[in-house]
Amino acid sequence: xxxxxxxENYRLQVEAGIEKWxxxxxxxPSLLHRAMRYSLEAGGKRIxxxxxxxxxxxxxxxxxxxxxxxAVECLHTYSLIHDDLPAMDDxxxxxxxxxxxxxxxxxxxxxxxxxxxxxxxxxxADAYSGQPELSVALLRELSWAGGSQRLIGGQMxxxxxxxxxxxxxxLDYIHLNKTAALISAALTMGALISELDxxxxxxxxxxxxxxxxxxxxxxxxxxxxxxxxNLGKTAGQDSVNQxxxxxxxxxxxxxxxxxxxxxxxxxxxxxxxxxxTRFLIxxxxxxxxxxx
Ligand code: GRG
Numbered sequence: 001x002x003x004x005x006x007x008e009n010y011r012l013q014v015e016a017g018i019e020k021w022x023x024x025x026x027x028x029p030s031l032l033h034r035a036m037r038y039s040l041e042a043g044g045k046r047i048x049x050x051x052x053x054x055x056x057x058x059x060x061x062x063x064x065x066x067x068x069x070x071a072v073e074c075l076h077t078y079s080l081i082h083d084d085l086p087a088m089d090d091x092x093x094x095x096x097x098x099x100x101x102x103x104x105x106x107x108x109x110x111x112x113x114x115x116x117x118x119x120x121x122x123x124x125a126d127a128y129s130g131q132p133e134l135s136v137a138l139l140r141e142l143s144w145a146g147g148s149q150r151l152i153g154g155q156m157x158x159x160x161x162x163x164x165x166x167x168x169x170x171l172d173y174i175h176l177n178k179t180a181a182l183i184s185a186a187l188t189m190g191a192l193i194s195e196l197d198x199x200x201x202x203x204x205x206x207x208x209x210x211x212x213x214x215x216x217x218x219x220x221x222x223x224x225x226x227x228x229x230n231l232g233k234t235a236g237q238d239s240v241n242q243x244x245x246x247x248x249x250x251x252x253x254x255x256x257x258x259x260x261x262x263x264x265x266x267x268x269x270x271x272x273x274x275x276x277t278r279f280l281i282x283x284x285x286x287x288x289x290x291x292x
Pocket of ligand 1: 044
């Protein structure tokens with residue numbers, strides 16, 4: 001297994017899937033589709049769809065995982081577009097480009113986010129309509145992860161805690177829901193499509209949870225230590241926005257220690273999964289040392 005070749009191959013599958021499975025700007029309303037694709041095609045690491053493909057490749061694999069990978073990236077991109085709006089983080093730069101509301105306008109950005117979210121569910125319903133049980137399982141997984149008790153709930157508590165004390169427990173709630181829920185859902189969806197058994201699906205979910213928590217801790221560290229050029233978004237925004245982060249609550253040294261602990265828990269669980277886990281383990285370890 002060559003890590004760089006494998007991740008590149010997965011990313012190419014995702015890019016081709018985005019091209020195939022999202023409306024083109026030739027479709028009316030052109031402005032809306034242009035804005036959706038502007039944010040989707042701006043790149044990004046594609047971690048969530050890559051994780052879905054990695055989870056899928058653990059098992060015997062009968063079905064096409066690419067539409068589900070695109071659905072996860074659509075939902076993720078919607079959350080970034082809305083997160084950047086002036087009413088939320090008010091960020092002008094995303095994925096190395098002007099944010100959606102800066103490039104277009106706020107109304108178009110709100111609608112592009114809404115449309116990407118809705119499109120994610122349409123894709124899971126449509127592309128897997130020949131396998132209704134799988135389709136429903138994927139819809140259940142993604143809608144739960146994106147809902148008020150997971151991603152949106154985490155974002156809500158993040159905003160609420162900007163103005164009040166935040167305990168370590170509150171911060172873990174925020175990180176586990178705002179970030180880890182979708183990362184975990186992506187890996188779990190891959191395992192569902194490859195028809196792994198219940199034990200493996202629950203293990204995949206746990207791997208994703210710990211990986212997602214590590215991912216957000218590293219994100220907090222990078223915001224405090226990285227450069228705008230490397231990050232493709234404005235560095236130091238968390239402290240400007242008085243965000244509660246691991247670095248603010250625990251300091252850099254303990255944050256790095258915690259990221260190491262949860263990364264190694266994820267790797268240990270991964271070793272219990274059936275199938276060839278070499279790429280997944282390499283990906284988890286690579287994410288701990290990323291620079292963007
Ligand atoms: C419902 C109005 C409304 C808004 C929702 C839920 C939400 C807004 C925002 C939360 C999403 C968010 C910004 C979570 C933080 C997770 C995170 C680290 C995002 C960046 O992910 P990367 O680094 O980004 O994978 P790329 O660009 O590489 O895909």
